[in-house]
Amino acid sequence: xxxxxxxxxxxxxxxxxxxxxxxxxxxxxxxxxxxxxxxxxxxxxxxxxxxxxxxxxxxxxxxxxxxxxxxxxxxxxxxxxxxxxxxxxxxxxxxxxxxxxxxxxxxxxxxxxxxxxxxxxxxxxxxxxxxxxxxxxxxxxxxxxxxxxxxxxxxxxxxxxxxxxxxxxx
Numbered sequence: 001x002x003x004x005x006x007x008x009x010x011x012x013x014x015x016x017x018x019x020x021x022x023x024x025x026x027x028x029x030x031x032x033x034x035x036x037x038x039x040x041x042x043x044x045x046x047x048x049x050x051x052x053x054x055x056x057x058x059x060x061x062x063x064x065x066x067x068x069x070x071x072x073x074x075x076x077x078x079x080x081x082x083x084x085x086x087x088x089x090x091x092x093x094x095x096x097x098x099x100x101x102x103x104x105x106x107x108x109x110x111x112x113x114x115x116x117x118x119x120x121x122x123x124x125x126x127x128x129x130x131x132x133x134x135x136x137x138x139x140x141x142x143x144x145x146x147x148x149x150x151x152x153x154x155x156x157x158x159x160x161x162x163x164x165x166x167x168x169x170x
Contacts, residue, residue: 012059024091040094044086047078047101074110075103 025033055076062072083102099105106163 013090014094019044019090022093036091037089039088041089044083044088045098047086048080048083051076051083055079070114071107071110074113075106089101115146 021033024036058072058076078100082097085097085100100109
């Protein structure tokens, strides 16, 4: 039963959206209905653009500080989902999107998900903080050169490189 309910909701959504379009179109007319759908799509694109870039910047900032918050990730993800729901034509998806844009609703969803989500963080950096995993090398083994100070010298023992082209038979 637990897996059939989301499937039924997914299959019923287009039918309910069409019915909602018809009802709203009868109430306010076709022109205003289409304008509402276009406005919602435009708002969704703007929210996704603004919030998406903001969420990426925040994620990058948190990764640099090595302080990653599960709630912060979920918040950005739910805002992105809300924006996508606004872009999808339909009034029911727009209502769901507007609910997801409310911070208390996002916090409620996070509280329900938090117990079933396991967060793991893996950090990789080009700047080593010293020997790790038994490696005896340290930062002193590396030299940082500017592009002007570095040039590749030809190896006198290396054979000259020549390009050889072969034709494959069909």
